[in-house]
Amino acid sequence: MTLSYSSIEFVVNRERCQVSVPPMKRLLDVLREDLGLTGTKEGCGEGECGSCSVRVDGELVNSCMIPVLQAQGAHIETVEGLSKSGELHPLQKAFLACGGAQCGICTPGMLMAATHLLAQNPTPSITEIREGLAGNLCRCTGFVRIFDSVIASIAQSHAGPGRKSHAG
Protein backbone atom coordinates (compact mmCIF):
# COMPACT_ATOMS: atom_id res chain seq x y z
CA MET A 1 0.00 0.00 0.00
CA THR A 2 1.44 3.39 -0.88
CA LEU A 3 0.40 5.99 1.62
CA SER A 4 0.53 9.68 1.24
CA TYR A 5 2.11 12.20 3.53
CA SER A 6 0.01 14.85 5.22
CA SER A 7 0.90 18.47 5.45
CA ILE A 8 0.51 19.44 9.08
CA GLU A 9 0.73 22.88 10.62
CA PHE A 10 1.01 23.74 14.27
CA VAL A 11 2.64 26.19 16.62
CA VAL A 12 5.62 24.86 18.55
CA ASN A 13 7.08 27.04 21.30
CA ARG A 14 5.34 30.12 19.89
CA GLU A 15 6.63 29.51 16.35
CA ARG A 16 4.50 28.44 13.42
CA CYS A 17 5.76 25.18 11.85
CA GLN A 18 4.75 23.07 8.90
CA VAL A 19 5.82 19.47 8.29
CA SER A 20 5.03 16.90 5.64
CA VAL A 21 4.97 13.49 7.33
CA PRO A 22 2.94 10.26 7.49
CA PRO A 23 -0.15 11.12 9.56
CA MET A 24 0.39 8.19 11.95
CA LYS A 25 3.92 9.34 12.82
CA ARG A 26 4.03 9.98 16.56
CA LEU A 27 4.20 13.61 17.66
CA LEU A 28 7.28 12.57 19.68
CA ASP A 29 9.13 11.50 16.52
CA VAL A 30 8.04 14.56 14.55
CA LEU A 31 9.38 16.84 17.29
CA ARG A 32 12.68 14.98 17.46
CA GLU A 33 13.31 13.99 13.85
CA ASP A 34 11.52 16.56 11.73
CA LEU A 35 11.90 19.62 13.96
CA GLY A 36 15.19 18.71 15.64
CA LEU A 37 13.69 19.26 19.09
CA THR A 38 15.48 16.38 20.82
CA GLY A 39 14.81 17.69 24.34
CA THR A 40 11.65 15.57 24.46
CA LYS A 41 12.76 12.02 25.31
CA GLU A 42 11.41 8.56 24.66
CA GLY A 43 11.43 6.26 27.69
CA CYS A 44 8.84 3.53 27.38
CA GLY A 45 7.01 4.51 24.20
CA GLU A 46 3.76 3.27 25.72
CA GLY A 47 2.36 6.00 27.95
CA GLU A 48 3.80 4.74 31.23
CA CYS A 49 6.84 6.91 31.99
CA GLY A 50 6.10 10.53 31.04
CA SER A 51 9.57 11.27 29.67
CA CYS A 52 7.92 12.38 26.41
CA SER A 53 5.52 14.80 28.19
CA VAL A 54 4.73 18.03 26.36
CA ARG A 55 1.85 20.47 26.61
CA VAL A 56 -0.68 20.58 23.79
CA ASP A 57 -3.26 23.37 23.91
CA GLY A 58 -2.52 23.81 27.60
CA GLU A 59 -2.98 20.12 28.49
CA LEU A 60 -0.20 17.82 29.65
CA VAL A 61 0.09 14.86 27.26
CA ASN A 62 2.47 12.05 26.39
CA SER A 63 3.73 12.79 22.89
CA CYS A 64 4.45 9.10 22.22
CA MET A 65 0.67 8.46 22.33
CA ILE A 66 -0.35 11.07 19.74
CA PRO A 67 -0.45 10.50 16.00
CA VAL A 68 0.78 13.79 14.57
CA LEU A 69 -2.39 14.31 12.53
CA GLN A 70 -4.23 14.74 15.83
CA ALA A 71 -1.98 17.72 16.62
CA GLN A 72 -3.03 19.62 13.48
CA GLY A 73 -3.47 23.29 14.39
CA ALA A 74 -2.41 22.76 18.02
CA HIS A 75 -0.25 24.92 20.24
CA ILE A 76 2.59 22.76 21.50
CA GLU A 77 5.06 23.57 24.27
CA THR A 78 8.22 21.51 24.71
CA VAL A 79 11.11 21.78 27.14
CA GLU A 80 12.98 23.91 24.57
CA GLY A 81 10.34 26.61 25.02
CA LEU A 82 10.93 27.03 28.75
CA SER A 83 13.99 29.28 28.64
CA LYS A 84 13.46 32.83 27.38
CA SER A 85 16.21 34.75 25.55
CA GLY A 86 18.96 32.49 26.82
CA GLU A 87 17.84 32.60 30.47
CA LEU A 88 16.77 29.36 32.08
CA HIS A 89 13.26 29.05 33.48
CA PRO A 90 13.09 29.20 37.31
CA LEU A 91 12.18 25.50 37.38
CA GLN A 92 15.25 24.63 35.33
CA LYS A 93 17.44 26.68 37.67
CA ALA A 94 15.94 24.95 40.67
CA PHE A 95 16.51 21.48 39.16
CA LEU A 96 20.18 22.45 38.66
CA ALA A 97 20.54 23.85 42.17
CA CYS A 98 18.81 20.99 43.97
CA GLY A 99 20.17 18.02 42.06
CA GLY A 100 16.78 17.35 40.47
CA ALA A 101 18.47 15.85 37.39
CA GLN A 102 20.98 13.03 37.19
CA CYS A 103 21.08 11.10 33.90
CA GLY A 104 18.55 13.60 32.57
CA ILE A 105 16.27 11.29 30.61
CA CYS A 106 13.23 12.02 32.77
CA THR A 107 14.07 15.70 33.25
CA PRO A 108 12.36 17.32 30.24
CA GLY A 109 9.15 15.43 31.06
CA MET A 110 9.43 16.32 34.75
CA LEU A 111 9.91 19.97 33.82
CA MET A 112 6.86 19.95 31.57
CA ALA A 113 4.71 18.18 34.17
CA ALA A 114 5.91 20.66 36.82
CA THR A 115 5.25 23.60 34.47
CA HIS A 116 1.76 22.26 33.88
CA LEU A 117 1.14 21.82 37.60
CA LEU A 118 2.31 25.35 38.44
CA ALA A 119 0.23 26.80 35.60
CA GLN A 120 -2.87 25.27 37.21
CA ASN A 121 -1.84 25.72 40.81
CA PRO A 122 1.00 28.17 41.55
CA THR A 123 1.34 27.11 45.20
CA PRO A 124 0.86 23.34 45.34
CA SER A 125 1.26 21.36 48.55
CA ILE A 126 3.80 18.54 48.65
CA THR A 127 0.95 16.06 48.09
CA GLU A 128 -0.19 18.03 45.06
CA ILE A 129 3.37 18.08 43.73
CA ARG A 130 3.61 14.33 44.14
CA GLU A 131 0.29 13.87 42.38
CA GLY A 132 1.24 16.30 39.63
CA LEU A 133 4.38 14.33 38.87
CA ALA A 134 2.94 10.85 39.49
CA GLY A 135 2.91 10.05 35.76
CA ASN A 136 6.64 10.75 35.41
CA LEU A 137 9.11 8.06 36.37
CA CYS A 138 12.73 8.60 37.37
CA ARG A 139 15.25 5.77 37.69
CA CYS A 140 18.01 7.91 39.22
CA THR A 141 17.04 10.48 41.81
CA GLY A 142 14.60 8.66 44.04
CA PHE A 143 12.21 11.59 43.37
CA VAL A 144 12.93 13.52 46.58
CA ARG A 145 15.32 15.94 44.88
CA ILE A 146 12.83 16.44 42.10
CA PHE A 147 10.09 17.39 44.58
CA ASP A 148 12.64 19.60 46.40
CA SER A 149 13.43 21.33 43.09
CA VAL A 150 9.78 22.15 42.48
CA ILE A 151 9.41 23.46 46.03
CA ALA A 152 12.58 25.55 45.64
CA SER A 153 11.33 27.09 42.41
CA ILE A 154 8.08 28.08 44.10
CA ALA A 155 9.99 29.62 47.03
CA GLN A 156 12.19 31.44 44.53
CA SER A 157 9.29 32.90 42.58
CA HIS A 158 7.73 34.15 45.83
CA ALA A 159 10.99 35.53 47.22
CA GLY A 160 10.63 38.84 45.40
CA PRO A 161 13.21 40.74 43.36
CA GLY A 162 15.57 41.42 46.29
CA ARG A 163 16.54 37.76 46.58
CA LYS A 164 16.80 36.91 42.93
CA SER A 165 20.30 35.51 43.20
CA HIS A 166 21.28 32.81 40.70
CA ALA A 167 20.37 29.45 42.09
CA GLY A 168 23.27 27.48 40.56
Place this chain on the structure above:
Amino acid sequence: MRGDPQAHQLVAPGTLHGVLSLLAEEPGAWTPIAGGTELMVAYAAGRLNHRKLVSLWGIPDLRWIEVSTDSVVIAAGATFRDLRDHPAIAAEFPLLAKAAGWIGSIANQSRATLGGNLVNGSPAADSSPALLVYDAEVEMISACGRRRAPYREFHIGYKRNLLAPDELLYAVHVPRRNAGQRQYIRKVGTRRAMAISKTALAGRVLLQNRVVQEIRLAAASVAAFPARLYRAEDALLGKAISPETMRATRAALLSEIVPIDDIRSTAEYRRVVTANLLQEFLSSFAPDGTIR
Protein backbone atom coordinates in the same frame (compact mmCIF):
# COMPACT_ATOMS: atom_id res chain seq x y z
CA MET B 1 8.81 -4.64 16.60
CA ARG B 2 7.85 -1.00 16.35
CA GLY B 3 4.87 0.55 14.67
CA ASP B 4 5.52 1.69 11.11
CA PRO B 5 3.73 4.96 10.34
CA GLN B 6 3.78 4.16 6.63
CA ALA B 7 1.79 0.98 7.21
CA HIS B 8 -1.29 2.81 8.48
CA GLN B 9 -3.65 5.27 6.91
CA LEU B 10 -5.11 7.91 9.22
CA VAL B 11 -7.73 10.45 8.23
CA ALA B 12 -9.46 13.18 10.20
CA PRO B 13 -12.76 14.22 8.61
CA GLY B 14 -13.18 16.71 11.47
CA THR B 15 -16.96 16.32 11.84
CA LEU B 16 -19.21 13.59 13.21
CA HIS B 17 -21.08 13.53 9.91
CA GLY B 18 -17.81 13.06 8.01
CA VAL B 19 -16.78 10.13 10.20
CA LEU B 20 -20.20 8.44 9.95
CA SER B 21 -20.26 8.75 6.15
CA LEU B 22 -16.84 7.13 5.93
CA LEU B 23 -17.96 4.26 8.19
CA ALA B 24 -21.14 3.84 6.11
CA GLU B 25 -19.24 3.66 2.82
CA GLU B 26 -17.00 0.82 3.93
CA PRO B 27 -18.41 -0.76 7.10
CA GLY B 28 -15.70 -2.46 9.14
CA ALA B 29 -12.82 -1.08 7.08
CA TRP B 30 -12.14 1.91 9.33
CA THR B 31 -11.17 1.82 12.99
CA PRO B 32 -11.99 4.90 15.05
CA ILE B 33 -9.17 6.38 17.12
CA ALA B 34 -10.13 8.84 19.86
CA GLY B 35 -7.47 9.66 22.49
CA GLY B 36 -5.33 6.80 21.19
CA THR B 37 -4.24 5.65 24.66
CA GLU B 38 -5.20 2.06 23.86
CA LEU B 39 -4.48 1.96 20.14
CA MET B 40 -1.13 3.79 20.29
CA VAL B 41 0.17 1.30 22.85
CA ALA B 42 -0.62 -1.50 20.40
CA TYR B 43 0.89 0.55 17.58
CA ALA B 44 4.13 1.16 19.51
CA ALA B 45 4.49 -2.57 20.01
CA GLY B 46 3.88 -3.27 16.32
CA ARG B 47 0.62 -5.01 17.26
CA LEU B 48 -1.86 -2.63 15.62
CA ASN B 49 -3.45 -4.66 12.86
CA HIS B 50 -5.93 -2.02 11.73
CA ARG B 51 -4.65 -0.43 8.54
CA LYS B 52 -7.22 2.33 8.14
CA LEU B 53 -7.90 4.65 11.06
CA VAL B 54 -10.30 7.55 11.37
CA SER B 55 -9.71 10.17 14.03
CA LEU B 56 -12.45 11.21 16.45
CA TRP B 57 -10.17 13.63 18.30
CA GLY B 58 -11.12 17.30 18.15
CA ILE B 59 -14.70 16.74 16.98
CA PRO B 60 -16.87 19.07 19.09
CA ASP B 61 -20.03 16.96 18.54
CA LEU B 62 -18.30 14.11 20.37
CA ARG B 63 -16.89 16.05 23.32
CA TRP B 64 -19.45 17.58 25.68
CA ILE B 65 -21.24 16.94 28.94
CA GLU B 66 -24.86 18.02 29.29
CA VAL B 67 -26.97 18.16 32.42
CA SER B 68 -30.75 17.83 32.03
CA THR B 69 -33.46 17.48 34.66
CA ASP B 70 -33.26 13.73 34.90
CA SER B 71 -29.84 12.78 33.58
CA VAL B 72 -26.28 13.76 32.87
CA VAL B 73 -25.28 12.92 29.33
CA ILE B 74 -21.60 12.45 28.56
CA ALA B 75 -20.45 12.40 24.94
CA ALA B 76 -18.20 9.45 24.07
CA GLY B 77 -15.28 11.75 23.25
CA ALA B 78 -15.25 13.45 26.65
CA THR B 79 -11.94 12.80 28.38
CA PHE B 80 -11.52 11.60 31.93
CA ARG B 81 -10.05 15.02 32.64
CA ASP B 82 -13.38 16.51 31.45
CA LEU B 83 -15.24 14.14 33.78
CA ARG B 84 -13.08 15.00 36.77
CA ASP B 85 -13.53 18.71 36.14
CA HIS B 86 -17.32 18.63 35.82
CA PRO B 87 -19.17 19.91 38.90
CA ALA B 88 -22.34 17.84 38.38
CA ILE B 89 -20.32 14.64 38.06
CA ALA B 90 -18.28 15.42 41.17
CA ALA B 91 -21.44 16.25 43.13
CA GLU B 92 -23.83 13.51 42.04
CA PHE B 93 -21.69 10.74 40.59
CA PRO B 94 -18.73 10.55 42.95
CA LEU B 95 -17.96 6.98 41.91
CA LEU B 96 -17.48 8.07 38.32
CA ALA B 97 -15.39 11.10 39.31
CA LYS B 98 -13.21 8.88 41.47
CA ALA B 99 -12.79 6.26 38.75
CA ALA B 100 -11.85 9.00 36.27
CA GLY B 101 -8.93 9.89 38.53
CA TRP B 102 -7.67 6.31 38.30
CA ILE B 103 -7.25 6.10 34.53
CA GLY B 104 -3.47 6.44 34.41
CA SER B 105 -1.60 9.70 34.89
CA ILE B 106 -2.76 13.27 34.31
CA ALA B 107 -1.18 13.10 30.86
CA ASN B 108 -3.20 9.95 30.15
CA GLN B 109 -6.45 11.41 31.51
CA SER B 110 -6.16 14.45 29.27
CA ARG B 111 -6.42 12.17 26.23
CA ALA B 112 -8.23 9.01 27.40
CA THR B 113 -11.92 9.16 26.49
CA LEU B 114 -14.93 7.55 28.13
CA GLY B 115 -15.93 6.06 24.76
CA GLY B 116 -12.49 4.55 24.25
CA ASN B 117 -12.58 2.97 27.71
CA LEU B 118 -15.99 1.37 27.12
CA VAL B 119 -15.49 0.29 23.51
CA ASN B 120 -12.07 -1.16 24.25
CA GLY B 121 -13.99 -3.18 26.82
CA SER B 122 -11.18 -4.41 29.01
CA PRO B 123 -12.49 -6.51 31.92
CA ALA B 124 -10.52 -4.06 34.10
CA ALA B 125 -11.96 -0.84 32.59
CA ASP B 126 -12.19 1.60 35.49
CA SER B 127 -15.24 3.56 34.38
CA SER B 128 -17.40 0.45 33.98
CA PRO B 129 -18.32 -0.56 37.55
CA ALA B 130 -19.46 3.00 38.34
CA LEU B 131 -21.60 3.23 35.17
CA LEU B 132 -23.13 -0.17 35.91
CA VAL B 133 -24.24 0.79 39.42
CA TYR B 134 -25.64 4.10 38.12
CA ASP B 135 -27.86 2.26 35.58
CA ALA B 136 -26.22 4.09 32.67
CA GLU B 137 -27.51 3.79 29.12
CA VAL B 138 -25.35 3.92 26.01
CA GLU B 139 -26.38 5.73 22.85
CA MET B 140 -24.95 4.52 19.55
CA ILE B 141 -24.97 6.39 16.26
CA SER B 142 -24.53 5.59 12.57
CA ALA B 143 -25.39 7.32 9.30
CA CYS B 144 -28.81 5.62 9.65
CA GLY B 145 -29.64 7.06 13.06
CA ARG B 146 -29.29 6.49 16.76
CA ARG B 147 -30.32 3.78 19.21
CA ARG B 148 -30.03 3.28 22.95
CA ALA B 149 -29.39 0.27 25.17
CA PRO B 150 -28.76 -0.26 28.86
CA TYR B 151 -25.01 -0.22 29.47
CA ARG B 152 -25.30 -3.54 31.31
CA GLU B 153 -26.12 -5.13 27.94
CA PHE B 154 -23.33 -3.42 25.98
CA HIS B 155 -20.56 -5.96 26.56
CA ILE B 156 -21.38 -9.35 25.07
CA GLY B 157 -18.06 -11.18 25.45
CA TYR B 158 -14.36 -10.61 25.93
CA LYS B 159 -13.75 -7.29 24.13
CA ARG B 160 -17.01 -7.71 22.18
CA ASN B 161 -19.90 -5.28 22.29
CA LEU B 162 -23.17 -4.26 20.66
CA LEU B 163 -21.68 -1.81 18.12
CA ALA B 164 -22.25 -2.57 14.43
CA PRO B 165 -19.25 -2.02 12.09
CA ASP B 166 -20.63 1.30 10.88
CA GLU B 167 -21.55 2.56 14.36
CA LEU B 168 -19.87 4.78 16.92
CA LEU B 169 -20.56 5.02 20.59
CA TYR B 170 -22.12 8.47 20.79
CA ALA B 171 -22.98 9.19 24.42
CA VAL B 172 -23.59 7.73 27.86
CA HIS B 173 -26.74 8.71 29.78
CA VAL B 174 -26.53 8.59 33.55
CA PRO B 175 -29.85 9.03 35.42
CA ARG B 176 -29.83 11.56 38.27
CA ARG B 177 -31.52 9.76 41.09
CA ASN B 178 -28.97 8.81 43.68
CA ALA B 179 -29.82 11.37 46.32
CA GLY B 180 -29.77 9.85 49.79
CA GLN B 181 -28.16 6.64 48.61
CA ARG B 182 -24.95 5.17 49.91
CA GLN B 183 -22.29 4.70 47.31
CA TYR B 184 -19.04 2.79 47.33
CA ILE B 185 -16.12 2.20 45.02
CA ARG B 186 -12.70 0.76 45.57
CA LYS B 187 -10.00 -0.41 43.23
CA VAL B 188 -7.25 -2.73 44.33
CA GLY B 189 -4.09 -2.48 42.26
CA THR B 190 -0.37 -2.76 42.73
CA ARG B 191 0.06 0.91 43.54
CA ARG B 192 -2.10 4.02 43.53
CA ALA B 193 -0.87 5.82 40.44
CA MET B 194 -1.32 4.13 37.12
CA ALA B 195 -1.94 0.52 37.94
CA ILE B 196 -4.53 -1.62 36.18
CA SER B 197 -6.90 -3.12 38.76
CA LYS B 198 -6.50 -6.60 40.21
CA THR B 199 -10.12 -6.18 41.18
CA ALA B 200 -12.57 -3.32 41.73
CA LEU B 201 -16.03 -3.11 43.22
CA ALA B 202 -18.72 -0.46 43.05
CA GLY B 203 -22.01 -0.38 44.91
CA ARG B 204 -25.05 1.78 45.49
CA VAL B 205 -27.82 1.09 47.97
CA LEU B 206 -31.12 2.64 48.99
CA LEU B 207 -32.15 1.73 52.52
CA GLN B 208 -35.48 2.25 54.25
CA ASN B 209 -35.77 1.33 57.91
CA ARG B 210 -32.51 -0.54 57.49
CA VAL B 211 -34.02 -2.70 54.76
CA VAL B 212 -32.41 -2.78 51.31
CA GLN B 213 -34.91 -1.23 48.89
CA GLU B 214 -32.63 -0.99 45.89
CA ILE B 215 -29.13 -2.34 45.40
CA ARG B 216 -26.60 -2.26 42.58
CA LEU B 217 -23.26 -4.02 42.66
CA ALA B 218 -20.69 -4.28 39.88
CA ALA B 219 -17.10 -5.41 39.62
CA ALA B 220 -14.13 -5.23 37.27
CA SER B 221 -11.46 -7.84 36.57
CA VAL B 222 -13.56 -10.77 37.78
CA ALA B 223 -15.10 -11.89 34.47
CA ALA B 224 -14.56 -11.57 30.71
CA PHE B 225 -16.05 -8.09 30.86
CA PRO B 226 -17.15 -5.67 33.59
CA ALA B 227 -20.41 -6.99 34.97
CA ARG B 228 -23.23 -6.46 37.42
CA LEU B 229 -23.31 -8.89 40.36
CA TYR B 230 -26.94 -9.92 40.05
CA ARG B 231 -26.85 -12.85 42.45
CA ALA B 232 -25.25 -10.82 45.22
CA GLU B 233 -27.86 -8.11 44.61
CA ASP B 234 -30.68 -10.68 44.88
CA ALA B 235 -29.27 -11.93 48.16
CA LEU B 236 -29.62 -8.42 49.60
CA LEU B 237 -32.82 -7.06 48.10
CA GLY B 238 -35.60 -6.72 50.67
CA LYS B 239 -33.36 -7.81 53.52
CA ALA B 240 -31.91 -6.08 56.55
CA ILE B 241 -28.17 -6.30 56.87
CA SER B 242 -27.37 -9.05 59.34
CA PRO B 243 -24.57 -11.56 59.68
CA GLU B 244 -26.76 -14.11 57.85
CA THR B 245 -27.52 -11.85 54.88
CA MET B 246 -23.87 -10.98 54.79
CA ARG B 247 -22.83 -14.63 54.58
CA ALA B 248 -25.45 -15.39 51.95
CA THR B 249 -24.37 -12.39 49.88
CA ARG B 250 -20.74 -13.37 50.05
CA ALA B 251 -21.59 -16.88 48.90
CA ALA B 252 -23.76 -15.49 46.09
CA LEU B 253 -20.93 -13.25 44.93
CA LEU B 254 -18.44 -16.11 44.94
CA SER B 255 -20.85 -18.24 42.92
CA GLU B 256 -21.11 -15.71 40.11
CA ILE B 257 -17.62 -14.24 39.61
CA VAL B 258 -15.19 -16.07 37.35
CA PRO B 259 -11.82 -14.39 37.77
CA ILE B 260 -8.68 -15.73 36.11
CA ASP B 261 -4.97 -15.97 36.88
CA ASP B 262 -2.99 -13.43 34.88
CA ILE B 263 0.12 -11.27 35.10
CA ARG B 264 -1.53 -8.90 37.58
CA SER B 265 -2.99 -11.35 40.07
CA THR B 266 -4.44 -14.78 40.73
CA ALA B 267 -8.04 -15.98 40.55
CA GLU B 268 -7.97 -16.92 44.23
CA TYR B 269 -6.72 -13.49 45.34
CA ARG B 270 -9.42 -11.83 43.25
CA ARG B 271 -12.17 -14.00 44.74
CA VAL B 272 -11.15 -13.30 48.31
CA VAL B 273 -10.47 -9.61 47.86
CA THR B 274 -13.63 -8.91 45.85
CA ALA B 275 -15.68 -10.59 48.59
CA ASN B 276 -13.83 -8.52 51.19
CA LEU B 277 -14.61 -5.32 49.30
CA LEU B 278 -18.28 -6.28 49.31
CA GLN B 279 -18.09 -6.90 53.04
CA GLU B 280 -16.45 -3.52 53.57
CA PHE B 281 -19.29 -1.82 51.66
CA LEU B 282 -22.03 -3.67 53.54
CA SER B 283 -20.37 -3.09 56.92
CA SER B 284 -20.36 0.64 56.20
CA PHE B 285 -24.16 0.71 56.51
CA ALA B 286 -24.72 -2.14 58.93
CA PRO B 287 -26.60 -0.87 62.00
CA ASP B 288 -23.90 -1.43 64.58
CA GLY B 289 -20.93 -3.09 63.01
CA THR B 290 -22.53 -6.52 63.59
CA ILE B 291 -21.02 -7.77 60.39
CA ARG B 292 -18.15 -10.15 60.59
